[in-house]
Amino acid sequence: MINPSWRRVVLKVGSALIAPENQGCSELYLRPIAEFIRQCRLQGLEVILVSSGSVAAGRHHFNFQHQRVPIALKRAMAAVGQSQMMNFWSRCFDFPCAQVLLTHGDLSDRVRHINIRNTLRRLLDHQILPIVNENDTIATDEIKVGDNDNLAAMVATVANADALIICSDVDGLYTADPNKDANASLIAEVRKIDQHIYGLAGGASSKVGTGGMRTKIEAAEKATAQGIDTLIIDGHKAEAFQCILAGKNPGTIFYGQARPLPAKKHWVRHTLRAKGEIWVDDGCVEALCQQGASLLCSGIVDIQGEFDSGDAVLVRCASGKRKIAKGVSRFSASELFSIKGHHSSDIASCLGYCPAGSNAVIHRSEMMLLERI
Numbered sequence: 001m002i003n004p005s006w007r008r009v010v011l012k013v014g015s016a017l018i019a020p021e022n023q024g025c026s027e028l029y030l031r032p033i034a035e036f037i038r039q040c041r042l043q044g045l046e047v048i049l050v051s052s053g054s055v056a057a058g059r060h061h062f063n064f065q066h067q068r069v070p071i072a073l074k075r076a077m078a079a080v081g082q083s084q085m086m087n088f089w090s091r092c093f094d095f096p097c098a099q100v101l102l103t104h105g106d107l108s109d110r111v112r113h114i115n116i117r118n119t120l121r122r123l124l125d126h127q128i129l130p131i132v133n134e135n136d137t138i139a140t141d142e143i144k145v146g147d148n149d150n151l152a153a154m155v156a157t158v159a160n161a162d163a164l165i166i167c168s169d170v171d172g173l174y175t176a177d178p179n180k181d182a183n184a185s186l187i188a189e190v191r192k193i194d195q196h197i198y199g200l201a202g203g204a205s206s207k208v209g210t211g212g213m214r215t216k217i218e219a220a221e222k223a224t225a226q227g228i229d230t231l232i233i234d235g236h237k238a239e240a241f242q243c244i245l246a247g248k249n250p251g252t253i254f255y256g257q258a259r260p261l262p263a264k265k266h267w268v269r270h271t272l273r274a275k276g277e278i279w280v281d282d283g284c285v286e287a288l289c290q291q292g293a294s295l296l297c298s299g300i301v302d303i304q305g306e307f308d309s310g311d312a313v314l315v316r317c318a319s320g321k322r323k324i325a326k327g328v329s330r331f332s333a334s335e336l337f338s339i340k341g342h343h344s345s346d347i348a349s350c351l352g353y354c355p356a357g358s359n360a361v362i363h364r365s366e367m368m369l370l371e372r373i
């Protein structure tokens with residue numbers, strides 16, 4: 001292995017490898033990937049597979065030729081394709097596989113999040129291979145992750161993995177588009193993911209799946225913030241897998257941060273979605289950024305969007321409109337309208353009750369300052 005201290009690895013395999021050309025599942029790329037999983041387990045690693053491809057695998061059962069598939073049909077394709085894909089994977093192994101279907105709604109609910117973690121642990125304890133996908137048959141825009149790169153990063157986080165390996169259709173991240181620029185070179189190592197790195201990723205490109213290099217960088221950012229090394233490789237190449245097993249890097253490795261975010265803060269920053277915004281004055285920005293304070297109602301000047309207590313929100317500087325932080329609001333939007341600009345000791349008299357039992361609108365432990373969102 002590239003890093004001998006890796007114990008648990010999440011491997012993400014995209015639709016283009018499972019069902020190239022949308023003609024059902026194919027063994028072409030699956031066999032070498034299955035062999036890699038087998039070898040990893042022989043080397044003592046725990047493996048979780050995040051496998052896309054339900055829609056691509058199910059598509060050929062429907063007489064529908066257009067590239068853009070209506071959502072109801074996509075759900076039906078996913079229903080038939082998912083079981084065929086599981087069947088395919090199961091036939092590749094002489095150990096049991098378990099199907100785990102998730103949505104973003106499951107990962108952002110604290111109780112279900114813990115249930116997912118416990119289930120994955122139990123499966124691994126019993127040498128069963130968890131095979132995770134988004135639950136495309138029921139997912140709506142509001143509750144879905146949308147691409148399996150980000151889903152795989154969330155799974156790596158919830159499973160407390162050491163490494164995330166994302167199979168792509170190129171060797172890794174290049175300095176320029178290798179199809180257009182003959183001087184483009186592969187970047188072997190990335191220690192910090194910044195705007196420059198995102199700039200190299202460009203947009204989505206795959207015809208079969210959903211993601212592109214950008215969603216892979218997003219996934220790497222999520223995972224590395226939790227201390228998880230992330231590797232992007234070309235999943236079409238059996239040599240890439242052999243390379244990893246031999247301890248070499250065939251693609252781009254993004255190193256996990258040496259000081260990972262605390263789990264709760266990581267969840268707020270990288271899993272929860274903001275349902276609204278709280279706009280604050282300059283004094284409040286200073287207190288949040290310089291003094292490490294919690295957000296109090298006295299600094300709030302406006303509220304945008306509808307949200308409940310317990311929802312994630314963005315905190316924005318009212319004067320500059322800069323995004324300052326993301327956190328969990330202990331008050332709903334309508335409660336905040338009543339208490340904004342007031343001193344914390346007035347909360348009970350403004351509302352007639354003090355719902356959160358606390359003065360902070362967003363407590364420090366549930367807030368992340370943002371450099372970039």
Ligand code: GLU
Binds near residue numbers: 014147
């Ligand atoms: N969950 C989708 C599927 O299995 C794929 C999403 C993606 O391509 O990232 O078909």
